[in-house]
Amino acid sequence: MARVKSENVGAKGVNVPSYLTIEQVTCSRTSQTPIFKCSLAVRMNIDVVARVRPSRRPEQGLRLQISEDGKTIYTVSGGGASCRFQEIFDQNAPTQAIFTRTVQPLLSVFTEGMNACVVVFGETNSGKSYTLVGEENDRLAIIPLTIDYIFGAPYLQKLQATAMWSLSISMYEIYAEVVKDLLDSSGTDPANLKITCNAQDGTFIKGLNRVTVSSAADATSTFRLGWARRTGANMDFGPADSQATVITQLNLLVQDRNDLHPTKSSLQLIDLPGAEKLAEDRNTLHFQDGSLLNMSLLVFAQVVSNLANSPNPDRVINYSESKLTQLTQDAFGGNCKTRVICCLRPEPETQPLSAILRTCSTLTQVKNFPVLNDYFVESLVTQYRARILALQHQSANAMGTKDVNEKVNTLKDQIRRLNNENVQLRDRNERLYNKLGELQGRMGQMAGSKSDLSSKLVFSEEEKLKISKDLIDLQIQTNKIREQYEAENFELKNKILFLENRTMELELQKDKCAHEFQMAKDRLRAVEKTHKELADEYIVLKSNFVTLSKQHENEVTKNDELSLELLTLANSKDSLTRKQDEYAKSRAIYDEATAELNRVRDLVARLSSQKMKPEEMFVSESERVTLERNLLGNQDQIKEQIEIMKQTHEKQQNAMEERIAKMGKELQEAKRAIRNTQHKLAEQTVALLGSQSHLKEVETENSQLQLHLKELNEEYRMRLVRYIEDVTEYMDNTVKSGNDNTQLSADQPYLKRFVDSMLKDIRSAYKSREEQLATAARNYKKRMQNVVKKHEHLLIAYRMQREQILSSGSKDMDPGPSEITFVITDSELLSKQSQELNRLREDKAHLEAKLQELQERVRLGRSAPVISSSLLETDGKASSENWSELRKQLKEFTFTTQVCTVADYRF
Numbered sequence: 001m002a003r004v005k006s007e008n009v010g011a012k013g014v015n016v017p018s019y020l021t022i023e024q025v026t027c028s029r030t031s032q033t034p035i036f037k038c039s040l041a042v043r044m045n046i047d048v049v050a051r052v053r054p055s056r057r058p059e060q061g062l063r064l065q066i067s068e069d070g071k072t073i074y075t076v077s078g079g080g081a082s083c084r085f086q087e088i089f090d091q092n093a094p095t096q097a098i099f100t101r102t103v104q105p106l107l108s109v110f111t112e113g114m115n116a117c118v119v120v121f122g123e124t125n126s127g128k129s130y131t132l133v134g135e136e137n138d139r140l141a142i143i144p145l146t147i148d149y150i151f152g153a154p155y156l157q158k159l160q161a162t163a164m165w166s167l168s169i170s171m172y173e174i175y176a177e178v179v180k181d182l183l184d185s186s187g188t189d190p191a192n193l194k195i196t197c198n199a200q201d202g203t204f205i206k207g208l209n210r211v212t213v214s215s216a217a218d219a220t221s222t223f224r225l226g227w228a229r230r231t232g233a234n235m236d237f238g239p240a241d242s243q244a245t246v247i248t249q250l251n252l253l254v255q256d257r258n259d260l261h262p263t264k265s266s267l268q269l270i271d272l273p274g275a276e277k278l279a280e281d282r283n284t285l286h287f288q289d290g291s292l293l294n295m296s297l298l299v300f301a302q303v304v305s306n307l308a309n310s311p312n313p314d315r316v317i318n319y320s321e322s323k324l325t326q327l328t329q330d331a332f333g334g335n336c337k338t339r340v341i342c343c344l345r346p347e348p349e350t351q352p353l354s355a356i357l358r359t360c361s362t363l364t365q366v367k368n369f370p371v372l373n374d375y376f377v378e379s380l381v382t383q384y385r386a387r388i389l390a391l392q393h394q395s396a397n398a399m400g401t402k403d404v405n406e407k408v409n410t411l412k413d414q415i416r417r418l419n420n421e422n423v424q425l426r427d428r429n430e431r432l433y434n435k436l437g438e439l440q441g442r443m444g445q446m447a448g449s450k451s452d453l454s455s456k457l458v459f460s461e462e463e464k465l466k467i468s469k470d471l472i473d474l475q476i477q478t479n480k481i482r483e484q485y486e487a488e489n490f491e492l493k494n495k496i497l498f499l500e501n502r503t504m505e506l507e508l509q510k511d512k513c514a515h516e517f518q519m520a521k522d523r524l525r526a527v528e529k530t531h532k533e534l535a536d537e538y539i540v541l542k543s544n545f546v547t548l549s550k551q552h553e554n555e556v557t558k559n560d561e562l563s564l565e566l567l568t569l570a571n572s573k574d575s576l577t578r579k580q581d582e583y584a585k586s587r588a589i590y591d592e593a594t595a596e597l598n599r600v601r602d603l604v605a606r607l608s609s610q611k612m613k614p615e616e617m618f619v620s621e622s623e624r625v626t627l628e629r630n631l632l633g634n635q636d637q638i639k640e641q642i643e644i645m646k647q648t649h650e651k652q653q654n655a656m657e658e659r660i661a662k663m664g665k666e667l668q669e670a671k672r673a674i675r676n677t678q679h680k681l682a683e684q685t686v687a688l689l690g691s692q693s694h695l696k697e698v699e700t701e702n703s704q705l706q707l708h709l710k711e712l713n714e715e716y717r718m719r720l721v722r723y724i725e726d727v728t729e730y731m732d733n734t735v736k737s738g739n740d741n742t743q744l745s746a747d748q749p750y751l752k753r754f755v756d757s758m759l760k761d762i763r764s765a766y767k768s769r770e771e772q773l774a775t776a777a778r779n780y781k782k783r784m785q786n787v788v789k790k791h792e793h794l795l796i797a798y799r800m801q802r803e804q805i806l807s808s809g810s811k812d813m814d815p816g817p818s819e820i821t822f823v824i825t826d827s828e829l830l831s832k833q834s835q836e837l838n839r840l841r842e843d844k845a846h847l848e849a850k851l852q853e854l855q856e857r858v859r860l861g862r863s864a865p866v867i868s869s870s871l872l873e874t875d876g877k878a879s880s881e882n883w884s885e886l887r888k889q890l891k892e893f894t895f896t897t898q899v900c901t902v903a904d905y906r907f
């Protein structure tokens with residue numbers, strides 16, 4: 001319990017009652033220290049204004065009754081509640097206007113040193129949050145506008161010169177009697193702060209954060225942060241935020257440079273929980289939501305009522321029953337100037353509106369006692385608080401521990417008793433619920449005999465539909481697989497053809513290159529032969545030349561000898577001439593000399609006849625030189641030519657080898673690709689076989705399901721017949737018993753009609769269902785025929801492909817199994833022509849197998865066994881004729897088969 005008593009508050013000992021208007025206080029303070037200058041004459045009663053939210057369905061109009069002077073609101077019907085507001089803001093009034101007219105005057109009071117409070121009150125969804133905070137980052141709502149106003153307030157601006165001021169924000173939420181600090185940024189769970197009380201600060205929250213802000217942007221972002229931390233989860237009883245109270249408190253501290261003591265004032269902005277709960281019964285609320293959830297609101301209404309009933313300043317009010325009232329003591333009945341904005345829905349329910357109007361009306365009667373928070377006031381209030389605390393302590397002591405314990409025990413007993421009662425009531429409740437359940441079950445059973453059959457019928461219909469759906473899904477899937485297979489098969493065939501062409505091209509190129517290579521080799525061989533012959537000729541000529549050179553040298557040596565001898569002879573002649581002179585003297589000497597000369601001449605003549613003449617020698621020499629030059633020159637040329645030819649040949653050979661290697665690689669790749677393609681083809685064949693078997697399985701399953709469906713239908717039909725028999729029996733019995741003739745005559749035609757109409761319905765339902773099923777079966781058959789046609793197309797393509805491979809005679813490519821392997825055998829799916837065609841195919845496969853066997857035997861050189869007397873005979877000639885006959889027959893057969901197949905498809 002807090003006691004608010006206000007008396008003889010005065011500046012420096014001057015006794016001034018604290019409940020005087022602010023102007024009176026200002027006057028008294030102005031005479032002392034003119035620090036505060038309030039421009040507002042503060043009324044003591046709480047001011048209540050109303051705001052009506054715009055309607056979401058404007059066509060329905062406003063369902064509130066407002067008096068002609070536009071200040072009183074009444075409930076439309078019943079309850080007789082009404083409230084006279086200071087002002088009513090209609091649906092078109094912007095929040096800015098409400099701020100200017102309602103909040104702004106309070107802000108002047110706050111900045112000049114008094115406590116102020118703005119409360120928004122009203123039903124959930126009536127626009128409380130919209131008015132106070134706005135939507136998203138709306139700045140045109142009361143709190144953002146307040147922040148902007150305070151930081152731009154003319155008084156604070158002026159104060160800068162003489163004083164220092166600071167503003168801090170604290171924000172907290174009270175939800176289910178738990179206090180949560182909304183500005184706690186520690187990251188730990190900030191819930192459940194303790195409320196405490198001392199003489200200095202009065203009642204306050206221990207450990208509540210106060211964030212000092214230096215600018216409007218700073219303050220707004222701090223506020224938005226706190227607002228975002230509200231309890232927002234959806235609880236069992238609705239969204240938590242509509243049950244919570246959010247209090248934003250701005251604390252202003254002004255320190256005058258000439259004054260030691262700072263002045264503190266606070267502005268509280270309170271968003272109360274949804275007030276519609278005030279209209280509900282307290283016990284019901286307690287039972288529904290628990291004891292704590294609505295405690296704040298209910299205690300608040302009670303405290304307001306008590307305050308309205310006790311207007312005197314020395315009243316004693318119990319604020320301690322809820323945390324909201326404990327923490328807002330000043331705002332309601334204390335040192336604060338308070339204004340309440342009551343938010344109203346345009347089309348409210350009568351009960352909540354009555355409760356809200358009653359509370360607002362009570363609020364207008366509550367008297368507050370706002371005073372300037374200067375040093376003297378504060379010290380006085382501290383004194384009083386200290387005295388109250390001391391008295392509380394004394395009274396607790398005076399009551400004695402024993403009394404307290406007794407009281408606690410009594411209360412505990414009471415709680416226990418109530419708990420027991422509660423448990424008993426719950427048990428009874430449960431028992432009643434069980435009984436109710438049983439009764440409902442029995443009623444259900446009674447109604448069930450009829451609804452059971454129809455529900456089963458519905459169930460069977462559902463099952464049928466489900467089966468049909470599954471069948472359709474499977475068919476779609478099969479079709480998809482087929483389409484995919486066809487596309488892939490076609491692609492692979494194209495690839496195979498392309499690769500075959502490429503292989504053939506490469507082989508042609510390879511042959512051409514081999515031929516060229518062979519020709520080049522021959523040419524080289526011829527050139528080498530010529531080269532060898534020329535070399536031999538050269539060797540012979542060289543040896544001749546050497547022999548001739550030796551002879552020539554011998555002749556030159558002999559010539560030299562003869563020259564020397566000639567010289568000697570000439571010398572002898574001279575000496576003989578001299579001697580002749582002397583011979584003249586001597587004839588004998590002369591004759592001797594002449595004989596000698598003749599002898600020499602003979603010798604020379606003889607020698608000359610034996611050897612070549614010098615002219616001849618000269619001719620032979622020149623010939624030799626020419627011959628040598630010719631020989632040597634040709635040899636060089638030949639050598640050069642040979643070299644060039646060798647180089648060309650090597651180059652050609654290299655190029656050829658490279659080309660052959662490249663072609664070999666390409667051939668390898670082509671072979672590998674062919675192998676891959678064959679592999680893929682085999683995989684596709686396997687997939688086709690798989691899908692065929694899957695199709696068969698599905699068909700089997702389908703027939704099983706249809707069988708099951710038939711059985712079910714049969715069973716339901718039997719049950720229906722039994723049911724009708726029961727009804728008939730019942731009717732007969734009731735007619736026989738004749739207990740209540742009047743009622744029977746009334747029931748009988750009704751039941752008969754009912755049964756008749758029910759049978760009619762069932763019959764028509766069956767008929768329509770049968771028609772549906774027949775249509776579905778027809779569609780299914782058509783689809784199956786399409787599938788069969790596609791299958792035949794595929795088989796034709798496969799056969800052509802296979803025959804191509806077989807006719808190419810390539811051993812690398814596997815032609816695959818005979819087409820008879822993939823033939824559909826289900827006679828239901830095949831037309832007569834198709835069946836005939838299949839039979840022919842079987843014959844063909846049989847004949848092919850035999851043909852292969854025979855070919856194999858012929859190849860092995862054995863005598864071919866007789867297939868039939870008309871086909872083969874033992875001698876070679878007849879055998880070859882029979883072979884050609886057999887081939888012809890096979891060709892004709894293939895052609896006829898194709899023609900038949902095409903005709904079949906056209907059909």
Ligand SMILES: Nc1ncnc2c1ncn2[C@@H]1O[C@H](COP(=O)(O)OP(=O)(O)OP(=O)(O)O)[C@@H](O)[C@H]1O
Nearest residue numbers: 053054123124125126127128129130131241242274
């Ligand atoms: N004056 C108005 N103009 C336009 N829309 C409004 C006005 N008042 C309220 N609304 C809209 O009505 C809806 C409910 O408003 P709001 O959430 O403010 O109600 P509340 O009383 O705070 O509800 P709660 O108690 O659940 O928080 C919101 O969508 C809001 O935008």
